[in-house]
Amino acid sequence: xxxxxxxxxxxxxxxxxxxxxxxxxxxxxxxxxxxxxxxxxxxxxxxxxxxxxxxxxxxxxxxxxxxxxxxxxxxxxxxxxxxxxxxxxxxxxxxxxxxxxxxxxxxxxxxxxxxxxxxxxxxxxxxxxxxxxxxxxxxxxxxxxxxxxxxxxxxxxxxxxxxxxxxxxxxxxxxxxxxxxxxxxxxxxxxxxxxxxxxxxxxxxxxxxxxxxxxxxxxxxxxxxxxxxxxxxxxxxxxxxxxxxxxxxxxxxxxxxxxxxxxxxxxxxxxxxxxxxxxxxxxxxxxxxxxxxxxx
Amino acid sequence: xxxxxxxxxxxxxxxxxxxxxxxxxxxxxxxxxxxxxxxxxxxxxxxxxxxxxxxxxxxxxxxxxxxxxxxxxxxxxxxxxxxxxxxxxxxxxxxxxxxxxxxxxxxxxxxxxxxxxxxxxxxxxxxxxxxxxxxxxxxxxxxxxxxxxxxxxxxxxxxxxxxxxxxxxxxxxxxxxxxxxxxxxxxxxxxxxxxxxxxxxxxxxxxxxxxxxxxxxxxxxxxxxxxxxxxxxxxxxxxxxxxxxxxxxxxxxxxxxxxxxxxxxx
Numbered sequence: 001x002x003x004x005x006x007x008x009x010x011x012x013x014x015x016x017x018x019x020x021x022x023x024x025x026x027x028x029x030x031x032x033x034x035x036x037x038x039x040x041x042x043x044x045x046x047x048x049x050x051x052x053x054x055x056x057x058x059x060x061x062x063x064x065x066x067x068x069x070x071x072x073x074x075x076x077x078x079x080x081x082x083x084x085x086x087x088x089x090x091x092x093x094x095x096x097x098x099x100x101x102x103x104x105x106x107x108x109x110x111x112x113x114x115x116x117x118x119x120x121x122x123x124x125x126x127x128x129x130x131x132x133x134x135x136x137x138x139x140x141x142x143x144x145x146x147x148x149x150x151x152x153x154x155x156x157x158x159x160x161x162x163x164x165x166x167x168x169x170x171x172x173x174x175x176x177x178x179x180x181x182x183x184x185x186x187x188x189x190x191x192x193x194x195x196x197x198x199x200x201x202x203x204x205x206x207x208x209x210x211x212x213x214x215x216x217x218x219x220x221x222x223x224x225x226x227x228x229x230x231x232x233x234x235x236x237x238x239x240x241x242x243x244x245x246x247x248x249x250x251x252x253x254x255x256x257x258x259x260x261x262x263x264x265x266x267x268x269x270x271x272x273x274x275x276x277x278x279x280x281x282x283x284x285x286x287x288x289x290x291x292x293x294x295x296x
Numbered sequence: 297x298x299x300x301x302x303x304x305x306x307x308x309x310x311x312x313x314x315x316x317x318x319x320x321x322x323x324x325x326x327x328x329x330x331x332x333x334x335x336x337x338x339x340x341x342x343x344x345x346x347x348x349x350x351x352x353x354x355x356x357x358x359x360x361x362x363x364x365x366x367x368x369x370x371x372x373x374x375x376x377x378x379x380x381x382x383x384x385x386x387x388x389x390x391x392x393x394x395x396x397x398x399x400x401x402x403x404x405x406x407x408x409x410x411x412x413x414x415x416x417x418x419x420x421x422x423x424x425x426x427x428x429x430x431x432x433x434x435x436x437x438x439x440x441x442x443x444x445x446x447x448x449x450x451x452x453x454x455x456x457x458x459x460x461x462x463x464x465x466x467x468x469x470x471x472x473x474x475x476x477x478x479x480x481x482x483x484x485x486x487x488x489x490x491x492x493x494x495x496x497x498x499x500x501x502x503x504x505x506x507x508x509x510x511x512x513x514x515x516x517x518x519x520x521x522x523x524x525x526x527x528x529x530x531x532x533x534x535x536x537x538x539x540x541x542x543x544x545x546x547x548x549x550x551x552x553x554x555x556x557x558x559x560x561x562x
Contacts, residue, residue, distance in 0.1 A: 010473055011383050011386045011387055012383075014379040014380065014382055014383035014386075015379070015380050015383030015384065015387065015395070017375075017376045017379060017380070018376045018377060018379065018380030018383075018399075018444050018448060019380070019395065019398060021376060021437075021440060021441050021444055022398050022399070022401065022402060022441060022444065022445070023398070025414060025417075025437055025438065025440075025441045026401060026402055026405075026410065026413070026414075026441050027398075027401070028417065029413035029414050029416065029417030030405070030409070030410075030413045032413065032416065032417055032420065033409070033412065033413040033416060033417075036416070092313065095306060095309050096309075096310070096313055098306075099306050099309070099310050102306075109553075109556060110553070113549060113552075113553060114314065114317070115317065117545065117546070117549045118317045118318065118320075118321060119502075120498055120502065120545045120548070120549065121321065121502075121538075121541060121542050121545050122501065122502055122504060122518075122519045122522075122541060123502065123504050123505075123519075124504050124519045124522050124523050124526075125321075125324065125519070125522065125538040125541055125542065126320060126321075128320075128324060128522065128526065128534060128535070128538055129319075129320025129321055129323055129324045129538075130320050131335075131526075132320070132323045132324060132327060132335040132535070133319060133320055133323050135335055137337075138335065169316070169317075169320070172317075226404065227406070227407075229406070230406025230407065230408055230409070232407070232408040232505055233504055233505060237523075237526065247406060247408040247409075250408060250409070250412065251408055251412065254412050254415070254416070254509075260416070263412070267409045267412065267413075270406055270408075270409055271405070271406075271409065274404065274405075274406060278404065
């Protein structure tokens, strides 16, 4: 009994510092931020009593000049850009993961490293790279102008296109890695069986490959769509205000000290959408996967 | 025949993918050696931007801050995160599994909210108590907070892969907690601790958003410097700083490749 109590105390001691850090420096600050949304906007943008829902009214678009849909557009654009980027990432990551899994075992670590290494450089630096490539006057922009994609002098940056490219670039590894793990465990006999039954390549994919790689796909989607929704750096650098997302809207309220309660209200919406997204993805994974174990 | 064509298609796809992945980095490196300030036209090789870089005290300070922040936070994070991962392992069956959700919080929360929440929290603490003024100290705290869960999960995963009887054996031999840690846990967890230290370092150096919001005026890091240089429209040396950071990433990648080859660890 006493040994059990000593054990418990010892084990509590091992978890306490970590729990302390997360509670004191993450849970408490977040609670403080959430509470701020229910105060009024005082001088210098700082929150002051009385308690009000003013920030949420403003966020919904009610201002001095009546209702404007700007913030609503930003929210919809955030969801849309995140989903679009995720879809493109899936289209690129599936063949990439398949290719890697088909190589001799000694090549695979190197190929995976080749996918991951660019993501070890800082987000800001990766965006600088795309700014260099897509800026007006670069060969890529010249081609885009020639094809008629964009107007001369404009280039491809800043634009919504540049933001999507940046998002895809940023999150690609997070889809390739879980899909590769799924492909590596793929039961090839099922694939052979489907081929023997004269399934078309689409049929083979639909009935033999897709169900088996679904856990990887769902894990990858969580790792891509959720953080893409909360993106700040790529949209701020590559979008030039034309494709800003909810994260940029929230940050602006704090950095320029214009309205902290409004920013806090935006943060609450971000948290709610993030949690809803996680729930939707989990339900979707369960429904598509049937009795199969889905990693969520 | 048809399969051969498919394989060629996949080969082309793979090389296009590599171009997509490395072109932005290559462009940065290439134009860092440009004689003029342009990322559209190359006007001859020059090291001008590198000379400017190293004569700029602000950048040298930013480099030092980046290194100090990464090393300090990673060291603290592997100690605290390692203990947490171990604690969660031993507590698995004792009705504390809800605590594991706490670990996932820093991982799913958008980093922009994480950063802003910490910023306003540190400012409030500074105003009322006079401690935790934004600076390198608050940045270390913020980095440790997001590194700890990753370390804890890695260490925890390693422990879950072990034979539970090993722990009983260590206890049956009347090893004190300290002896168990020194002669059993540390050797067994060595590789996991090593890789979580590297992961923590990478996370710290890769982070911009959380650093940006918790930094003080004297604690600029390289990514923050690059960010503000772009915002001010001053870009000449940016490619050169970025090239140095890309270069260190590649050295790091080579080391990890050789380390993998050298070790028998799967």
